[in-house]
Amino acid sequence: MSTPHRVKVSLPEANSRGYEVLVGSGLFASLATALSRFCPAHRYAVVTDDRVAELYAVRLSRMLHSAGHRTDVFAFTSGEAQKTRETWSLVSDAMMESGCGRDTAVIAFGGGVPGDLGGFVAATYMRGLPLVQVPTTLLAMIDASVGGKTGVDTPAGKNLVGAFHQPQCVLIDPEMLQTLPDAHLRSGMAEAVKHGAIADAEYLDWIEDNVESLLAADPQALSRLIMRSVEIKAEIVASDVMECGPRKLLNFGHTIGHAVETLSGYALLHGEAVAVGMVEEARIGERAGVTAAGTSARLRRVLTRLGLPTSLPIDFGADAVVQHTRLDKKARAGRVEYSLIQDFGRPFIGPAGVWGHPVADETVAEVLAGVGSRG
Structure with a gap:
């Protein structure tokens, strides 16, 4: 050992x-x-x-x-x-x-x-x-x-x-x-992409540069991936054990992702649903003016190379997804808060240091339905 x-x-x-x-x-x-x-x-x-x-x-x-x-x-x-x-x-x-x-x-x-x-x-x-x-x-x-x-x-x-x-x-x-089956290996990589997106742009670059090695389950590449993701998760958890502040950032992609996962009857793996959620929530952030243009397109490219889905299943209606987000733990005062990023490695922090950005259901539904430009 x-x-x-x-x-x-x-x-x-x-x-x-x-x-x-x-x-x-x-x-x-x-x-x-x-x-x-x-x-x-x-x-x-x-x-x-x-x-x-x-x-x-x-x-x-x-x-x-x-x-x-x-x-x-x-x-x-x-x-x-x-x-x-x-x-x-x-x-x-x-x-x-x-x-x-x-x-x-x-x-x-x-x-x-x-x-x-x-x-x-x-x-x-x-x-x-x-x-x-x-x-x-x-x-x-x-x-x-x-x-x-x-x-x-x-x-x-x-x-x-x-x-x-x-x-x-x-x-x-x-x-x-x-x-581990290949589908589950890819599913796990979605969370690594999330860690890079929210906390370490260089780590995300490394993931994209090493897609082939990671998909081939190269032991050195996987060990590096595991260790860096654990370091990021540990640092965030240590700063906010009970998820009252910065730990909320770990939910990036999960509000839409959990809704998609539930609607699929768990036919989609967690990481597959989160991959969809990250792309859609980046598009929501771009629409809201808090996320840099092109963020969703970059995420789509990386996740696609990892063999992960990046858009809602064709038979999922935007309104049904929005309805499920209202039951999310991150809902406050009847509005759903989204954990968004400004750019890769740069979280969005709202006024007065508030983590989480409330977005109107109508806006989310329009983004999910493809109304307006697509990232």
């Missing part, structure tokens, strides 16, 4: 020590050692989905058992459609039936769905258990596993029920991406 790269997530709360994100090839093989150091517990409850369990559960259980750790695996059917209160209840009940107590720690093991749902189980089970995030998809590695957001979806929309619950540590092994 290579020496892991460490990224510290500093938290301002007086009673929090923050935590580390460890990134290193072969790190999964030393998981038991890392748990003993960062999250010692009498027992570990591994929350995962059936696909990840099929690939890794036996190996994980044997590693932990051989190190003297009592371990139980709680697997549910894979897919965003299963990230519900019903699945949360099934997992929690199964943990109760198996006798998991307050001396248990939860390992959220898998992609964004096990990460969010496992984290929510940890946040709520017996009023809170220690949590370790072990992401296995690119999207979870560079975004979902860092920052403490946990939750489940409801029929009204994504992640409308949840809690902030920071992990004790995040353990990322890029070698686990070898079993």
